[in-house]
Structure formats: C-alpha cells, structure tokens
Amino acid sequence: MPSRRPQLLTEARRLGRCSLAALLEGLGMELGEFYRVAKSWALLQRELGWVAASTPSGGPTADDERLGRGIAGGLLHLDDPERLHWLVDQLQRPVAPDPAGLDPVAERRWRMLMAQLWGSGRQHLPLAEALVRLWAAAAIRAELVELFELLHERTDHLVAPLAWGRADSPPIPLKLHGRYARAEVFAAFGMLNEARPFPGREGVFFDEATQCDVFFITLKKSERLFYPPPATTTRPSPRGSSTGKARASPWKRHPLGSATSTTSSGAARCCCSCGRRTSVEG
Numbered sequence: 001m002p003s004r005r006p007q008l009l010t011e012a013r014r015l016g017r018c019s020l021a022a023l024l025e026g027l028g029m030e031l032g033e034f035y036r037v038a039k040s041w042a043l044l045q046r047e048l049g050w051v052a053a054s055t056p057s058g059g060p061t062a063d064d065e066r067l068g069r070g071i072a073g074g075l076l077h078l079d080d081p082e083r084l085h086w087l088v089d090q091l092q093r094p095v096a097p098d099p100a101g102l103d104p105v106a107e108r109r110w111r112m113l114m115a116q117l118w119g120s121g122r123q124h125l126p127l128a129e130a131l132v133r134l135w136a137a138a139a140i141r142a143e144l145v146e147l148f149e150l151l152h153e154r155t156d157h158l159v160a161p162l163a164w165g166r167a168d169s170p171p172i173p174l175k176l177h178g179r180y181a182r183a184e185v186f187a188a189f190g191m192l193n194e195a196r197p198f199p200g201r202e203g204v205f206f207d208e209a210t211q212c213d214v215f216f217i218t219l220k221k222s223e224r225l226f227y228p229p230p231a232t233t234t235r236p237s238p239r240g241s242s243t244g245k246a247r248a249s250p251w252k253r254h255p256l257g258s259a260t261s262t263t264s265s266g267a268a269r270c271c272c273s274c275g276r277r278t279s280v281e282g
Contacts, residue, residue: 035071063136067117071147124194174188
C-alpha cells in the first residue's frame with residue numbers, strides 16, 4: 001500500500017485512469033489512508049494527466065489547493081445519506097445557487113459545507129462568494145461528487161431525524177447519531193454566518209430560536225494534558241427548576257459510552273439541552 005505520494009503516483013499509473021472507488025479497491029486503501037497521502041483526488045488526477053490543468057502553467061490554483069485541504073481535513077466523516085444525496089445532486093448543477101433564493105435548510109446545509117471547505121473565523125467567506133468560487137473549480141466539484149457517492153455507499157449505521165416534539169420543527173439539518181464537525185453544528189443552528197464567522201470554542205451557547213443550549217464535551221483526552229486520565233463524560237441534567245427560572249441545571253457525571261448519540265469529529269460530543277429536557281445529544 002503506498003505510503004508516500006511518489007509511490008501513489010506510480011501505482012495509480014500502473015492501474016490506469018479510473019474512478020476514485022476503483023483506485024481505492026485496486027490499491028487496497030481506505031479513504032482516510034488515501035487522503036493522508038494524496039491530499040486531493042482532483043489534484044492527483046491532474047498530476048497524472050488524467051484531467052486538464054486549470055492554469056497555463058499546469059499547476060493548481062490557490063483555490064484548488066485550499067479546497068483540496070478542506071476536503072481531506074474536513075469532509076471524510078459525512079454519514080447522513082439524505083445530506084450526501086442532496087449534495088451530489090446540487091453539486092452537479094451548472095450554476096452556483098443564489099443564497100437569496102435558498103430556503104433556511106438549504107442555506108444552512110451550504111454553510112455547513114462551506115465552513116469545512118473554506119474554513120471559518122478569519123478564513124470565512126460570504127456564502128455567495130464561497131459558492132461562486134467553488135463552482136469555478138470544476139475538478140474539485142467533480143471530486144466532491146465522487147467522494148460523497150462513495151461515502152453514501154459506505155455508510156454503516158443509521159441516522160434519524162431530530163424529534164422536536166412540535167409541529168413547527170426548526171430548520172436544523174442535523175441527524176441523531178450523525179457525525180459533524182464543530183463548525184457544521186454551529187452552521188446548522190444558524191450560528192455561523194457573515195455576522196458571526198467564528199464558531200464557539202467552549203462554554204454554552206444559547207440559541208433563542210430553538211430554545212436550545214449548544215455545547216461540546218471532549219470524549220477522548222490526551223493523557224499528556226489531562227491527569228489522571230478521565231473515565232467519565234459530562235452531560236447536563238434537564239434544564240429548569242421548580243421555579244422555572246433556571247436556564248441550566250447542575251452537571252451529572254456518567255460513564256463513557258453510557259449514551260448513544262450523535263458524535264462530532266474530533267472526539268467531541270455535541271449536546272443540545274432544549275426546554276426542560278435533554279432532547280438532543282450529538
């Protein structure tokens with residue numbers, strides 16, 4: 001199995017031009033192993049001469065390289081079949097979507113993807129610009145389509161819609177037992193946008209629209225940084241009190257693995273305490 005890029009190029013030339021799925025099968029590599037070596041499927045194909053270069057010099061553009069890093073480092077965890085199917089369909093359309101014409105769920109889905117591709121914080125791009133620049137990188141979009149189709153085929157567990165217990169469910173495009181990065185969760189709650197480009201890092205973040213507290217718990221800590229090694233994860237008990245005035249209640253400690261819930265990438269669990277009961281844990 002290739003462990004360095006020159007080896008990967010040699011083996012890919014031996015196999016000949018093929019799809020990402022066929023290349024992985026021929027090399028006996030998993031997606032994560034492949035992206036650790038290749039960094040970008042689109043740029044690897046360009047280096048092999050399988051697709052046309054996007055610049056006169058034959059090298060990648062700055063956007064190609066930036067998007068390639070975003071794919072390798074931020075999208076391999078996607079596991080929601082509905083979301084993956086929707087993205088495959090949308091990314092094959094000839095024109096970038098206009099944010100002004102998007103419904104709230106679609107807008108947040110795009111913001112989730114753009115946060116992983118372009119970055120957040122100081123790297124944040126306005127949604128309209130991020131989409132236009134992505135559509136200009138045709139080879140990268142083709143890579144995303146191949147990757148999302150492959151991830152859809154390899155999904156090995158079920159996800160379920162969030163049960164809000166009311167008719168007017170909020171436009172939160174997350175699924176129970178799905179995996180999400182921190183920025184994706186904030187984008188899904190509408191808390192990552194042009195007015196607020198930085199996702200939260202620590203503490204509890206209250207979403208007025210859904211009456212939810214959003215926060216993260218680290219499940220896997222480094223023994224080098226935490227001593228003694230933690231044997232528990234912390235979750236809040238249901239919000240509220242006998243007076244109805246408390247917004248957060250005392251913390252309880254539970255053994256690791258005591259609850260099945262949506263996990264985010266980076267070994268963190270996102271919890272959403274809504275109303276007077278804990279209705280979502282992610």
